[in-house]
Structures are given as C-alpha cells and as structure tokens.
Amino acid sequence: MGFSEPRYVGHMAFRGLAEYADGQPFEPKVNYIYGRGVRAGFVPVSPTKVYWFICFNRPDPGPKLTDPAALKAEALDLVRGWPSDLLAVMRSTPDGAVVRTPLVDRWLWPGLAPGASRGGRVVLAGDAWHPMTPNLGQGACCALEDAVVLARHLAGAAGAEAAMRAYEAERWARVFPLTARAGLVGALVQWENAAVCAARDGVVIPRLVRLGPFLEHTNFECDLLEPAPPSP
Ligand SMILES: Cc1cc2nc3c(=O)[nH]c(=O)nc-3n(C[C@H](O)[C@H](O)[C@H](O)COP(=O)(O)OP(=O)(O)OC[C@H]3O[C@@H](n4cnc5c(N)ncnc54)[C@H](O)[C@@H]3O)c2cc1C
Incomplete structure (x- = not known):
C-alpha cells in the first residue's frame, strides 16, 4: 500500500498477566508508578487476574528475547526496589505470560501518507x-x-x-x-x-x-x- 515501516519511538514495553487462583487482592483501579525513563502500572482485570506493564527507554529494540524466564528477570531488574505491590504482581505472573514489545507508530501526515x-x-x-x-x-x-x-x-x-x-x-x-x-x-x-x-x-x-x-x-x-x- 506504499506506507513506510512503523517508526521505533525509543522505548519498549513489558506486559504481563498475573494469576491469583484464590482471588486477587486489589481495588478496582489503575496504579501508576513513575521513575526516570521507566514507568510501570498495574490494574486488576478480573477476580483472578492482574495486568501490569513497564515502559522503559532503550536506544534500539535489540534482539528478540525468547526465553520466558529471562524476559521476566529483565522486567524485574528494571524495577528493583520499586513498591512491593508491583513486585508482588510481577512475581505472581507465570513465566509464559510476559511479553516485551518495541513501541512504534506511524503518523499519517496530511498530503504525504498514502491512501488507506x-x-x-x-x-x-x-x-x-x-x-x-x-x-x-x-x-x-x-x-x-x-x-x-x-x-x-x-x-x-x-x-x-x-x-x-x-x-x-x-x-x-x-x-x-x-x-x-x-x-x-x-x-x-x-x-x-x-x-x-x-x-x-x-x-x-x-x-x-x-x-x-x-x-x-x-x-x-x-x-x-x-x-x-x-x-x-
Ligand atoms: C504495550 C502495549 C500496550 C497497549 N495497550 C493498549 C490499551 O491499553 N488500549 C488499547 O486500546 N490498545 C492498546 N494497545 C494497542 C493494541 O494492542 C493494538 O492497537 C491492537 O492490537 C491493534 O489491533 P489490530 O487488530 O489492528 O492488529 P493486531 O492486534 O496486530 O492483529 C493483527 C493480527 O493479524 C495477524 N496477521 C498478521 N499477518 C498475517 C497474515 N499474513 N495472515 C494472517 N494473519 C496475519 C497477526 O498475527 C495478528 O493476530 C497496546 C499495545 C501495546 C504494544
């Protein structure tokens, strides 16, 4: 269709889904935590599941990580010493339920972007x-x-x-x-x-x-x- 490739914007995201078989303990609200070049958040999405994310700066996306345990370890490393609620949510996440994604976008400039x-x-x-x-x-x-x-x-x-x-x-x-x-x-x-x-x-x-x-x-x-x- 003639579009340019999406542009990497200089930060990546980890996302995970924590599991609490006996019920998760959180209030129904989004929790945000801001650091320097790193931010994180978590939000309960069902009686037994809590979604979390971390956005972090990185000059280039680097190689794709495929080892689930390594992914989770890298995510935990980014927020070492951060609030215990966040760390507990991350630790309650099965290894296979963590993904890391480079963040990209593409601006549809008027007069320049190809037709949809x-x-x-x-x-x-x-x-x-x-x-x-x-x-x-x-x-x-x-x-x-x-x-x-x-x-x-x-x-x-x-x-x-x-x-x-x-x-x-x-x-x-x-x-x-x-x-x-x-x-x-x-x-x-x-x-x-x-x-x-x-x-x-x-x-x-x-x-x-x-x-x-x-x-x-x-x-x-x-x-x-x-x-x-x-x-x-
Ligand atoms: C970290 C992160 C957090 C996000 N948070 C939010 C949020 O809070 N709220 C929100 O609204 N959005 C959020 N998004 C964005 C959201 O995930 C995407 O905008 C959405 O998934 C786009 O849906 P889509 O159907 O257009 O594309 P996709 O979800 O990418 O679906 C495309 C599908 O096509 C399949 N496919 C590709 N090529 C082929 C092929 N040749 N043949 C057959 N199938 C093919 C792919 O496997 C995929 O399943 C987030 C994204 C990221 C990365």
Whole structure:
C-alpha cells in the first residue's frame, strides 16, 4: 500500500498477566508508578487476574528475547526496589505470560501518507493503517471504531470504493491527532532528566492533570450501525 515501516519511538514495553487462583487482592483501579525513563502500572482485570506493564527507554529494540524466564528477570531488574505491590504482581505472573514489545507508530501526515484503500478492493484498519504508541491506551479502541465506521459506510449505497474513501476521511480526523498525541505524551513521560521528573512528580501530575479532561480522548460516539448517506 506504499506506507513506510512503523517508526521505533525509543522505548519498549513489558506486559504481563498475573494469576491469583484464590482471588486477587486489589481495588478496582489503575496504579501508576513513575521513575526516570521507566514507568510501570498495574490494574486488576478480573477476580483472578492482574495486568501490569513497564515502559522503559532503550536506544534500539535489540534482539528478540525468547526465553520466558529471562524476559521476566529483565522486567524485574528494571524495577528493583520499586513498591512491593508491583513486585508482588510481577512475581505472581507465570513465566509464559510476559511479553516485551518495541513501541512504534506511524503518523499519517496530511498530503504525504498514502491512501488507506486501493481500488475498492483493499482497505486498512487498526494497526495496519495507524500504529500508535499505547500511551493513551487507544490503539485497539481505534481498531474497533474503524470496524464500526467502515461497516457503516460499506452498508450504504455508495459502492465500495467511495465507501472506503469516506471511511478514510472520517477516521483520519480521529486517528492522526490521537497518534500524534500518544507519541508526544510518551516522549514527555519517558523523560530521564532529574529536574523534569521532579516537576512532573511534584507539580504536573498532582496539581495539573485532571482525570476528566485527561480521559476526554476516550470518548467516541459510534452511532447506530445504519447505512451512511451516499458519498458525493
Ligand atoms: C504495550 C502495549 C500496550 C497497549 N495497550 C493498549 C490499551 O491499553 N488500549 C488499547 O486500546 N490498545 C492498546 N494497545 C494497542 C493494541 O494492542 C493494538 O492497537 C491492537 O492490537 C491493534 O489491533 P489490530 O487488530 O489492528 O492488529 P493486531 O492486534 O496486530 O492483529 C493483527 C493480527 O493479524 C495477524 N496477521 C498478521 N499477518 C498475517 C497474515 N499474513 N495472515 C494472517 N494473519 C496475519 C497477526 O498475527 C495478528 O493476530 C497496546 C499495545 C501495546 C504494544
């Protein structure tokens, strides 16, 4: 389709799923812990499972690690001495339930990015079209939104090619700003500089970040799955 390869943004993520057969002990909330160039979080996702992640800076992704025990050991090494809740969650994770992923994105610059569809026969959605860093937690959400919007356009009377173009125009306006914003947020929260981190921890997060406006980007109205009016 003529797109460039997704761009590595300079940090990687570990993700894991801890298992508590007798029930996990946490409150239903997301816990974030910020360090210098490293941040982590965990959140209960079921009565017996807790999801956790660590984002860390690294100039290049390096070789792919395949040994599950080595993956977990590297993750634990990154947060040695961090809060015991986080470490306990990580230790309750089966070796095979840890993955390490380089974080990448691709900005769909107006006028420069190739089209998302070709000839009414091929159309891109989700990460295949707009890979974004997970700093706003929106990649999979956007993939689902794409599917709804594409289905709505295809169900209209305009024909496949026009429907795909209308889908691209509608979705671009949402996914390009989100991709850019996620990239910028990632660059900010991964700062290693001690003074910047002190300002973040002492002022920006406790005093300036308000959860409502911060989560505003997650609002998306899918509308009913009715045919869209024919495209001009
Ligand atoms: C660390 C991290 C944290 C994230 N956190 C969040 C979050 O909190 N919220 C959120 O919304 N998103 C999050 N995301 C993003 C989310 O994972 C992706 O945006 C989402 O998975 C994209 O879905 P997709 O279906 O487009 O692509 P994928 O999930 O990549 O699915 C593509 C599928 O196609 C298969 N495939 C590839 N090539 C072929 C082929 N030739 N033939 C057949 N099959 C093929 C692949 O195996 C894969 O199963 C996160 C991502 C990362 C890396």
